[in-house]
Amino acid sequence: MDQLSAITANDLEVIRNPYLAIGVVVLVMLAVIAFKKMPRTEEKSESLDISGTFKRLLANRNYREGVIAQMFYVGAQIMCWTFIIHYGTEVFVKLGLTEQAAEARSQMLNIYAMIIFCLSRFVCTFLLKYINSGKLLMLLAAGGMLFTIATIFLNGVAGVYALVGISACMSLMFPTIYGIALTGTGDDAKLGAAGLIMAIVGGTFLPMAQASIIDMKVVFDGFSATKASFFLPLLCFVVIAIYGKRSQKHLPK
Template identity: 45%
Template sequence: MNNNDSLFKKNGVSFLLPFIMITTCFAMWGFANDVTNPMVASFGKIFQISKFESSFVQVAFYLGYFVMAFPAALFIQRYSFKSGVLLGLTLYAVGALAFIPAKMSGMFIAFLPAYFIMTCGLSFLETSCNPYIYSMGSDDTATRRLNFAQAFNPLGAITGAWIALTYVSASLHPADSKTRGNLMNSVPEQFEAIKTHDLDILVQPYLYVGIVVLLLLLIIWRTTMPKAGDTGKSKSLWLAIKQLAHESNYRKGVIAQFFYVGAQTVCWSYIMYYGHHVFHELEGMSEQVAQQITTYYYLSALVLFAIGRFVCTYFMRFIKPGKLLALLALAALMCLAGVIFVDGRIGLWCLVAVSGCMSLMFPTIYGIALRGLKDNVKFGGAGLVMSILGGSVIPPVQAAIIDIHSEVLGLSSINASFIVPVVCFCVVTWYGLSTNEKV
């Protein structure tokens, strides 16, 4: 490494301001993810649909990542990382503002295209921003720099979750699910009035974030950005895929990322269901009080995740990324054993603790998988963004188990359902161990 290089400097030239601009995007898609996760339960309550049906919010949300990743890579190859960021922010804003006509329709299905468009934008952002941050400085500090940038992602996530849980959920009509179900069948006019009131509340965060994203777009458009990673060379998509397919470390990384994102999505989304199980079903609290208390556990999980990002980025100076990844995945498996077998508040705290274990996983898998890809880094990044599809595939599987509403192998369906993230973290452990000697 050049003596003049540092985490935010290459060949003696500082790129701190562009780094801050792009890192702001990390916080913005963190907001989108975690203002949405708690909404899954809200949609189920507002429209009186099953957990499996409401999980289609996540299907639509993460499908956009899968569909748009390679088109995004082709776009930034032809133009630039900055152009990819600008187009991503544009789609993000359009999708967020599309919640207004979706609300006016009064139909659950109308919200799914809005989520899809928004995450097509997030796919452009992640396909652009992750490799852009990775390429800005020295290869020796690339994984640590990416972890540092990703450390700001939970700050946006905490903000999004706080708004969803303390403003949206708390402002919904106090009628519980049973009362709403009765009204839907007996007094549909009153049910529709409650639904309209709740949808007015639900769309507000998306309206405001759409406006903020447009402002960020204008600022980045006017900011001079480095050309790091923009070689100007064009490569066939199929040639890049063929070359990437021969990279064993990369192939395993795509698989690990798929399962990690699936695990993260269910561990965060279904913490609300687990809290409902603990406080409402086991302890006999009202549905509203149970939701209120669970909110604090959810926010605690995100705070722990954010702290873990900074702490793990520090420890990465001394511990190989692959080894640290494997250790934390094993810790997550131990916590999930508590979630499944202990139950009650202890089980809920174990679920919160999983977030601390997950803190470094996404950027570390990403950084390890991109190692040594050279001019394939853009397409490699796109493949890793496509693997976010795990957040679309895994939640319906767990939701289907929860919807059984009876014991599974002697456990309540909500407890038994967490065997799904156990499988996911086993895959992450395998990847960390398989790369430990190589990175």
Template identity: 45%
Template sequence: MEKKKTGLLTSNGVSMLVPFILVTSCFALWGFANDITNPMVKAFSKIFRMSVTEGSMVQVAFYGGYFCMAFPAAMFIRKYSYKAGIMLGLGLYALGALLFFPAKMIGMFPPFLLAYFILTCGLSFLETSCNPYILTMGPEDNATRRLNMAQAFNPVGSLCGMFVAMTFIQNRLNPLSTAERATLSDEEFAALRDSDLSILIGPYLAIGLIIVCMLIVFACVKMPKNGDQSHDINFGPTMRRLWHTHHYREGVLAQFCYVGAQIMCWTFIIQYGTRLLMAEGDYTALEHTIGGLLGIDTSGAMTEKNAEVLSQGYNIIAMGSHCIGRFVGTYLLKYIKPGNLLRILGTLSAILIIGAIANTGRAGLYCLVATSFTMCVMFPTIYGIALDKMGEDAKFGAAGLIMAILGGSVLPPVQASIIDKGELFGMPAVNISFILPFICFCVVATYGYRVVKRAA
């Protein structure tokens, strides 16, 4: 009898296209939240007259939510269903975003951190639900490629988040520099702070309302029950099985390092670019073009505000290359084994970071931008390798990998503390600080190497 062919999005003879599209839309939604937030480290630092280290508490609150809620999310999903996990995640996402309004009315930094934390508790539910859910929507032998396809739409949301941050927040904040803000009286500072916060919260309130609409859509659509057969928790035995699985245990460490490296690169490119552009003092043809598109005046001397906005422009170019890389990487997985591709990309990323550290001119900035392309498929590839052939254990396995996103909370403050030094070993401290992403990419490359070696 001829073996029946199964498609990438077919499970038990049933098309998973519509559920796949709906779940994939969530990948774009949390990409938006991640990358509208990265530039807010710089924005909050200016608005509340804080150091880079204090401003990086945004990342601690943001990625701390992922860590704290990952296993509760896994237990909830195991008890109920992937769909229930997605709906609860959307509800918390919307609540956190809408809490930006009362936070603005209070006019203090901690309420914003609480809003971020609640928002990312929702993102933790979404990622813990959506990633393994996608793996179940077709044959197991192409699950990693299917996840990479869904994850390819994550940077589309990220691009939108970066664009909104740059156009509707950074470009509209008061142009007073950090030094000028430090000289304001308490009354002047309070008025400026409230004005800037009114600008900052607008996009968050808008995305909160959009998420409410998405929640209604999911409530009305019937979703497949793939992977929802067992509702027993069995936490202890499941965790012991996971811990004794080499490719899973090492995958959690690799994911911790990758997410830390990603967030450091996409957050501190603003500080890297701002320092460089202020030091150079002039504009390249590309920067005149970016400035023209964003409506900023590049005819005079470089200002701090222009340097920040242009740095975010470079960040958007980086994210564009990351988005293209996701589709290219997904295609390459048809011909290159996941572990081998991970090894190659991790090595290339480490080399580019060396370039960003060693070059104090624009060449270093270009190396940092290019790193976004080479880390294009690291997250979903690590995820797919780590959960390979996990079956029902994938729900708790997914939670461990989502907890590894804590790397985005732990490592950025360490890098920020280095940046606050100003200068180290006769070089800009911001350049030296990128030794942390370099180490992280070396860990990712090593994981890819070990996966290939075990499969040989």
């Protein structure tokens, strides 16, 4: 178990550090944009109204909730892709594999999850021709919730397959939330887009919170802490589903 803990800590550090660095860079750039006066352009004689834009965006509930949903989505994606290796290793070791073989198999399943993610994006893009984007987002989040519940409560390989299946539901969430949140923002979308990109900070603190739960080893009177930690991605999908439902009234039929 000490070796497994060391592998888990290393995997988390590999994923966490780049996102922390990106988050710092984004915050610095936002500060520069906020405090540095924008240059004049040929199209407009006035500088960009940073203060006014921020006020309008903050007053826009659809945009504001979109940033929150995006933050939870990025967190869910990183958690499901990072800890699939830990989850799978724990399951396969219990089934009799060595830790090294279990980890190798889990890494392969992680690759399969990413392939499913890419293929599902084409399918979901096709569905957008027939389904309101807010409704599709809600349905995808509901699917993510079901797969996550299965991940938590199913035993053996079935739980691992459920975790892999979550990727199919996450495939189009980022661009869908992005588009919905910017609907109706007009010229404010230029800075509004930056806020949605900054939502990647969800990929820093949420995986760290999940890792803290996993480190508990056992919770709920013998229930695996690894399985219990996936209540966090479940919460993320609940937030996204609510946003998909609430956003439908802001979108064309």
